[in-house]
Amino acid sequence: DTGVSQDPRHKITKRGQNVTFRCDPISEHNRLYWYRQTLGQGPEFLTYFQNEAQLEKSRLLSDRFSAERPKGSFSTLEIQRTEQGDSAMYLCASSFATGTPVYGYTFGSGTRLTVV
Amino acid sequence: TQLLEQSPQFLSIQEGENLTVYCNSSSVFSSLQWYRQEPGEGPVLLVTVVTGGEVKKLKRLTFQFGDARKDSSLHITAAQPGDTGLYLCAGYNNAGNMLTFGGGTRLMVKP
Numbered sequence: 001d002t003g004v005s006q007d008p009r010h011k012i013t014k015r016g017q018n019v020t021f022r023c024d025p026i027s028e029h030n031r032l033y034w035y036r037q038t039l040g041q042g043p044e045f046l047t048y049f050q051n052e053a054q055l056e057k058s059r060l061l062s063d064r065f066s067a068e069r070p071k072g073s074f075s076t077l078e079i080q081r082t083e084q085g086d087s088a089m090y091l092c093a094s095s096f097a098t099g100t101p102v103y104g105y106t107f108g109s110g111t112r113l114t115v116v
Numbered sequence: 117t118q119l120l121e122q123s124p125q126f127l128s129i130q131e132g133e134n135l136t137v138y139c140n141s142s143s144v145f146s147s148l149q150w151y152r153q154e155p156g157e158g159p160v161l162l163v164t165v166v167t168g169g170e171v172k173k174l175k176r177l178t179f180q181f182g183d184a185r186k187d188s189s190l191h192i193t194a195a196q197p198g199d200t201g202l203y204l205c206a207g208y209n210n211a212g213n214m215l216t217f218g219g220g221t222r223l224m225v226k227p
Contacts, residue, residue: 042122
């Protein structure tokens, strides 16, 4: 397994356009998370899936944002009608679901979005 | 909402110096993790602490979880330029299903 993969690594888009990012988690992991990180800040939680079910969404996830994990494997995060404030690094992570959360997340390298 | 505050936000030191980074909260966490992130990459897990008062060592890095499980510290001995990066603490919520991250401490170690 090559870890968590995210595509694309970089995306520049014009304000108002739609963008979609993809995340391929570690195959044995059944939890998948999306975080957003702006420059110099820590990652902020957006949403997470256990298998194909989206179990929690942050209030940061406005109605312009939608995430899917249709078969419980890869996930996509779509942003519609992008705004300059959406510019950030979008991080995907995966983990095991356990009763005792001693396992950490494995993060991908992120997709850096720039909205011009 | 469980919040984690890290201090200092920035730290620039010379190679060979020691340093301590702090992670504080008013909330109790079931466990707390430390990650290190390099520019253009995702965070990488360094350690998980679970028990109040627990101390873990990873080579020159020493991690401590507060007795009340509300705070943690990371101490680096004889820092090296390779330690440069963003250090993030993160705590699991009570349900154990989501990590909340602190704002990070950006460390620069000059040769």
